[in-house]
Amino acid sequence: MTPRSFLLTPELSDYVRANSEPPDDVAADLLAETALLAERGEVPPTFQIPLEQGVFMQLLTRALGVRRAIEIGTFTGFSALCIARGLPEDGSLICLDRSEEWTAVGRRYWERAGVAPRIELRLGDALTTLRELPEVETFDLAFVDADKTGYAAYVEELYARMAPNGVVLLDNTLRSGRVLDAQSDDDHAIVTLNAALRDDPRWETVLLPMSDGLTMLRKR
Numbered sequence: 168m169t170p171r172s173f174l175l176t177p178e179l180s181d182y183v184r185a186n187s188e189p190p191d192d193v194a195a196d197l198l199a200e201t202a203l204l205a206e207r208g209e210v211p212p213t214f215q216i217p218l219e220q221g222v223f224m225q226l227l228t229r230a231l232g233v234r235r236a237i238e239i240g241t242f243t244g245f246s247a248l249c250i251a252r253g254l255p256e257d258g259s260l261i262c263l264d265r266s267e268e269w270t271a272v273g274r275r276y277w278e279r280a281g282v283a284p285r286i287e288l289r290l291g292d293a294l295t296t297l298r299e300l301p302e303v304e305t306f307d308l309a310f311v312d313a314d315k316t317g318y319a320a321y322v323e324e325l326y327a328r329m330a331p332n333g334v335v336l337l338d339n340t341l342r343s344g345r346v347l348d349a350q351s352d353d354d355h356a357i358v359t360l361n362a363a364l365r366d367d368p369r370w371e372t373v374l375l376p377m378s379d380g381l382t383m384l385r386k387r
């Protein structure tokens with residue numbers, strides 16, 4: 168099973184999942200395979216977004232009428248599966264990640280779910296790849312879930328590439344509560360970014376207490 172939010176007791180976390188849309192066979196198998204890889208020590212155990220966050224992101228993608236999306240940090244492909252499923256048939260999702268091995272897992276499930284034609288995976292350093300994309304207002308939705316010290320640069324590069332009203336989601340912006348007592352470079356990077364976004368007039372900003380903290384930005 169996917170990681171639980173540090174904000175909820177295990178019982179409440181189970182309750183949240185039991186009262187949200189359940190995963191279908193494809194999503195359940197992807198979650199199970201990633202959990203098995205984590206058990207064997209082949210992938211980090213906390214990388215995948217929680218199940219209910221995936222459900223939320225799929226719903227949000229559909230409700231916002233997103234046609235073009237971008238993801239930074241794909242891992243074994245669960246968040247990408249959810250976003251892609253929320254897109255219309257002719258929608259598109261560009262995924263940026265540097266791990267061929269981890270994203271290969273996701274590719275199999277995107278095929279099984281029938282959303283592979285909507286997804287373009289670009290392997291390599293995410294910031295370099297992002298900077299190669301034209302500075303044109305393109306994306307209706309962006310999801311950022313990669314190296315935390317890179318978030319500020321990702322947000323900066325995304326700004327010119329987001330459509331007006333485009334929404335950016337930033338994962339792990341509560342750092343399991345360590346935003347109140349930053350310990351690592353990653354924690355400090357997120358604390359600094361959270362404060363900068365709050366004061367940045369270009370974005371409408373809300374930090375949602377979902378999962379490990381999910382910041383939602385709307386391009387003004």
Ligand SMILES: C[S@@+](CC[C@H](N)C(=O)[O-])C[C@H]1O[C@@H](n2cnc3c(N)ncnc32)[C@H](O)[C@@H]1O
Binds near residue numbers: 269
């Ligand atoms: C937390 S995981 C993403 C989890 C994914 N969103 C999910 O829900 O399954 C972070 C991913 O970011 C990728 N990553 C980290 N830093 C990167 C960088 N500088 N360029 C490209 N990919 C990077 C890692 O390879 C890893 O797959």
